[in-house]
Amino acid sequence: MAGLVGVPRCGGNRASEVELRIDGEMSLSLVKAFPELDHVVVGGQSVLFGSVDEPSELYRLLLRCESLGLHVIEMRQLSE
Numbered sequence: 273m274a275g276l277v278g279v280p281r282c283g284g285n286r287a288s289e290v291e292l293r294i295d296g297e298m299s300l301s302l303v304k305a306f307p308e309l310d311h312v313v314v315g316g317q318s319v320l321f322g323s324v325d326e327p328s329e330l331y332r333l334l335l336r337c338e339s340l341g342l343h344v345i346e347m348r349q350l351s352e
Contacts, residue, residue: 290323290330291320292320292321292347294318295342297316306336334347
């Protein structure tokens with residue numbers, strides 16, 4: 273099955289490290305909506321990062337961002 277363009281590949285026996293860049297600084301309550309990820313603010317953008325074991329986890333993260341009204345400006349895989 274072919275992956276979506278720009279979506280990091282996850283799966284196998286190893287977790288993939290991913291990073292999601294969010295437009296603007298997230299409030300503490302929004303950061304708490306992502307307990308499985310770490311968070312930093314860089315240049316006025318919120319950066320969520322951590323391990324994702326399979327593609328469905330990544331899609332759930334993106335859906336959570338959408339449902340909370342967050343604008344994801346970049347998503348990338350940090351390691352494979």
